[in-house]
Amino acid sequence: MPFGPNGRRCRVCGCTQANACAGGCSWEDEDLCSTCHAAAIEVAGWLMEAVRPSWAALRREAERIAGDTPIPYALTEKGKAHAR
Numbered sequence: 001m002p003f004g005p006n007g008r009r010c011r012v013c014g015c016t017q018a019n020a021c022a023g024g025c026s027w028e029d030e031d032l033c034s035t036c037h038a039a040a041i042e043v044a045g046w047l048m049e050a051v052r053p054s055w056a057a058l059r060r061e062a063e064r065i066a067g068d069t070p071i072p073y074a075l076t077e078k079g080k081a082h083a084r
């Protein structure tokens with residue numbers, strides 16, 4: 001997987017300038033894109049508020065929601081969130 005033209009690559013999802021997230025993203029940090037930054041903020045809130053946060057359960061739920069989305073999501077490129 002080549003690096004973007006300017007060498008930046010999201011440390012979470014691996015998107016680059018040339019291969020941005022499906023909904024489009026921008027740089028929130030040196031190596032963190034806006035898509036992952038927004039997700040991290042959501043997850044941080046969940047971690048602080050949920051009684052007993054379970055990553056497996058959250059991932060299952062997120063994948064269920066993504067599966068219900070009519071737009072095919074491009075998050076599966078690395079096969080990480082690809083359950084089918």
Ligand SMILES: [Zn+2]
Pocket residue numbers: 010011012013014015032033034035036037
């Ligand atoms: Zn990202």
Ligand SMILES: [Zn+2]
Pocket residue numbers: 010013015016020021024025026033034035036
């Ligand atoms: Zn991105």
